[in-house]
Amino acid sequence: MNQKREMSRRQFVTSAAAVAAISSFPARDAIAVIAREGAAGATQTEVALTDKPGWRDQGVENLAKSPHAKLRNIPVRAVTIDSGFWGARREINVNASIPTMHDLLEANGRMTNFLRLVGKSDAAQRGPVYSDSDVYKWTEAVGFVLQSGDRPKLRASAEKMINEVVAVQEPNGYLNTYYVDDRKSQRMLPQTQTTGHELYNIGHMLQGAIAYYRATGDRKLLDAGIRFVDGFLIPNYGPAPKKPIVSGHPEIEMALIELYRITGDKRQLELAGYILRGDKRIDLPERRTIYMFSGTPFTERTKLEGHAVRAVYACCGATDYYMETGDDSYWATLNKLWTDMTTTKMYVTGGVGSRADGEAFGDAYELPNFRAYGESCAAIGNMMWNWRMLAATGDAKFADVIERALYNGINSGMSLDGVMYCYRNPLAFDPSGGDKIRNPWYDTTCCPPNLERTFGSLPGYFYSTSDDGIYVHLYDNSELDWHLENGTGLKVAQKTNYPWDGSVEMTVTPSQPTDFAVYLRIPGWVDSAQVTVNGTALSGVKPGAYLPIRRRWSAGDRVHLQVEMVPQVLEANPRVADDTGRVAVQRGPLVYCLEEVDQSNGVTLSDVALELGKRPGSEFQTEMKSDLLGGVLLLHHTGASYERSASANVLYPRYTGANERTKRVPLTFIPYYAWANRQATAMQVWTQVVKS
């Protein structure tokens, strides 16, 4: 056995070197045919890549040839985000989060898991079955960062990791550091597929490989992924008489389809379709197929349930499948699930997953605040899914969910200093429970590198192109340097203090005067907005829609978007029992919260109520505090509390109906994403309300 592994390693060193030789070739459309020794020792042909546009010009997704995509991604490098809200987050991400996570992955055995298999480490296997994916997600984060510009040190670290990964690949393409040695016999058994995360790991490997390829043109990891898929997976697994696949943790579906968008190999798309089809392959109890959000036909799903990350990742894959095939049954299911989520199961922060038990969606309207799970990964998956729905339609309602999740339930997942992470993102917190909400490391460390890859990829979410122009999704100081789908060069510069301020100045500069449309997103939360082009006001501005500005654009044309950025008070549907008698405060895309540390001495969050008059929201005072929490705009408002804290009262006193909140207290709100960055203190998004 050892001898065989040693031999296969040598074979791969050879072929990896051969691949590396062509990988540095920065051709726009890399098509390479090289010889390598395969599993059985036979010479195989390296897969030719037929991807267009070439690697440098592909976005977060490459929808260039997707027949049912309305919008197409722009490459990450086409947008430069300058200093501002997201610029600061991205600086921290590159300079603190990603490098420290690299060291933590190494310190926690994530690389010795690989090295030990080629005799370079004596360490025992460490971490859960999905530990390989930690490395791949980190690699993907680096890939996205490198798409925005070279970072030699990060690139060297990633290169080293990639070399250590591919060295472990077996001759038949299999690659996994957990199902080895004594566990080798469990590989891809039906039971292992439901819990073992082998294909989940490979899905993340493919995503990491693709991001790294799109940054560098380096195919090393990508080819390893292709070898797994084409050499191991497709020949052996799929519709009978091949062996069955059950997606224990959906992820491979979207990865296979993105791979297909590079290779053009329809078998990869078909395999994704086979997995999503989910007809009965192995016997699974119903609670298992609910939990996995797989193992039954995707198109028979009627609601979001089970493990939240699994569910939204499955929806990502299904949307990708729809964009390639146009299968209406997928589209109908996706819309049904989206409505189910956004009308009954999504937090106001864009987070999803109400239950810690099973990290799962709850019943409709089951949205507890203290016990909210709202895993960072699930909010990210929600954004990824909506990004795909948006690409399929151009419908701004999907962009609204992206913005809500991104600014709140995702952004909260990483501390302001970039080195602590939330797994859970609750909407209320009581430190007396002893829960430590931010931690530098989790043994299941799915969320931290997921946040890192998301912030790394962010420029790719600012714009899309359509066959008649360009869509503007997000607002921040930035420059686009790209082209229309007809090839006409296009630059767009944004100057803004968004989200603190509602004014966005844009300069649109096509390489030559051209007729096309700029689709300007008017966020759904907007009450009133004005848009001018070169000073002339436009009509037809509608919240929750893209404003199409169709005209002949010339260099330096100025677009000004002005949205009213005032605090808004939201309540919840009365079916959300957890929010009865409570309101949430939002300003622009930011959901706000109360942290007890910001309130007057002795004020207890559970005692206070927001005192609202006839025009709720109009009485907030704003205060920009550049020295607090990395610079935040505070909201102040009058509240009411008890003369003496009621928290020492008996548990079930008699109700008198008398207003006992006779003491006025000032309340100070901070943006939700910035919570839990100081001492442990109580927090709540939903605050009790009384009428003033």
Add this chain to the structure above:
Amino acid sequence: MNQKREMSRRQFVTSAAAVAAISSFPARDAIAVIAREGAAGATQTEVALTDKPGWRDQGVENLAKSPHAKLRNIPVRAVTIDSGFWGARREINVNASIPTMHDLLEANGRMTNFLRLVGKSDAAQRGPVYSDSDVYKWTEAVGFVLQSGDRPKLRASAEKMINEVVAVQEPNGYLNTYYVDDRKSQRMLPQTQTTGHELYNIGHMLQGAIAYYRATGDRKLLDAGIRFVDGFLIPNYGPAPKKPIVSGHPEIEMALIELYRITGDKRQLELAGYILRGDKRIDLPERRTIYMFSGTPFTERTKLEGHAVRAVYACCGATDYYMETGDDSYWATLNKLWTDMTTTKMYVTGGVGSRADGEAFGDAYELPNFRAYGESCAAIGNMMWNWRMLAATGDAKFADVIERALYNGINSGMSLDGVMYCYRNPLAFDPSGGDKIRNPWYDTTCCPPNLERTFGSLPGYFYSTSDDGIYVHLYDNSELDWHLENGTGLKVAQKTNYPWDGSVEMTVTPSQPTDFAVYLRIPGWVDSAQVTVNGTALSGVKPGAYLPIRRRWSAGDRVHLQVEMVPQVLEANPRVADDTGRVAVQRGPLVYCLEEVDQSNGVTLSDVALELGKRPGSEFQTEMKSDLLGGVLLLHHTGASYERSASANVLYPRYTGANERTKRVPLTFIPYYAWANRQATAMQVWTQVVKS
């Protein structure tokens, strides 16, 4: 192996027969010394029982000699409960619940688990590790029923089961149907002790054996329990150099102490103390010792946490330990835990255990309604613990918790027809989630026989004696026929329509005119109460206390208790986020709820609010419906709802502050215990409130 087991079975047939011969001897103080062959074939001496009073006169607990008990139990048979609230429940319990549960236990392999070990069944082992306890709890239920009077068919069934159980006992006293065959080597390993429930099973066996012994004088099962404790446990387990014990699921502690109260064998009390002491014996992660509520010193506990049933059972054992030893550190801890529970962690129904995840206590004030766990067993454990605290002190605050749990969170656990059971007892329910709340059988069937033993033992909870008189805890049509501690005969008859009506007529008849005190419980929920003796009003009536009536009592003295039985509206401490803006309705000891099926057509519970005026509670209309739900008193009140149901609204609409509940709707409340006895329909205990 088989031969050895066969031989040991024969030995026990012999000795069991010898025990049976003396068991039918109805001596008040059975002291028996018989010869039997022990584990190693040596002749051992049967344990002499030194219990006083004799088996017929022992109550739920035998506190006759407990130095730190203020109150002493009366035997179950001393109280006859007539037709009325509890009489009806107890009829159903005996005629429907217990017989059908017997058949279900047999149908689900609970007895073939025993029979197969002596070659009388070919069936495989069935059920979880704690399946033996199902049989023992059922035996305990029968034991209590038989204490109230013979039921030959039930007695025969129990006798048969007992014979089948004891036939399996091994020569060394060990008895368990799970850790046999391949699993024999796992017996009592530290790891097994934390999850295997071996001692939990034996704890229930002892409780079942004791109840059966107190009904019949039959020692067969009791002697088997003693053989386990004295033959297997005490010689091998305990303080070093013996092998360690960790109580994986507390239960054995209270059982050992009750056994000690029969045998007088101090080693049994000491073993319970050793288990409770819980100093470091085996390495356990902290989350495990929290979950188990054991594995660390009981006296170092500062709050209720972890698995709720484990926690309250541990508290039962610790209170028993205190009553025998007077150890102040236990008393201090018990009171701290009691305050923690009743001021921060107990539902208004007396249920405990907020989290389905781990069936656990939550953080302070974490009391979700829809997702409440409130396991029937935990409410029962809460009652059992408070019964012990009450015995130690005579403090009525403990009786208030007993009444709250009994009438609500326990009574809800069994359907009105007695053949369906709740495992969870949530305080709100939405049938669209698909949860089936009542079921005839659970593979973990802890709750059903636990409910059965509780209702079977109920007469034993009506009165206690003290050295100066008698305490009256519960009110229902009943007759006490017992005696004071000085031996003077005493009969007390209660005539009442409690809990529907607040009038209780009592007749007190000592066997001769005697000076003593009748301590009459004035429930804590009472606003106003009058007590007369032979028509003369007494002063000093105080809610939440026992009214001591000290006088010379003569045959036929009449005591009349009249409590104001009006609907009361409760709110929750503002820290209970789940109850914000909501109220609960209680009348007498009964908590009420809304079921959607009782409301006008089209009324949705999540839409409605209870419209309360200046004197909340005063505007309820009552209606006794003898043909509904076994006879219940309904409460009617005006509510407010939306013109059109708001449940189709968006998830997070803007808050306007306008009162949109402009439609008046009548609301009908039923007692909580009677919920979920008709079709699947929405239910809630906590209802939104608006001022009228």
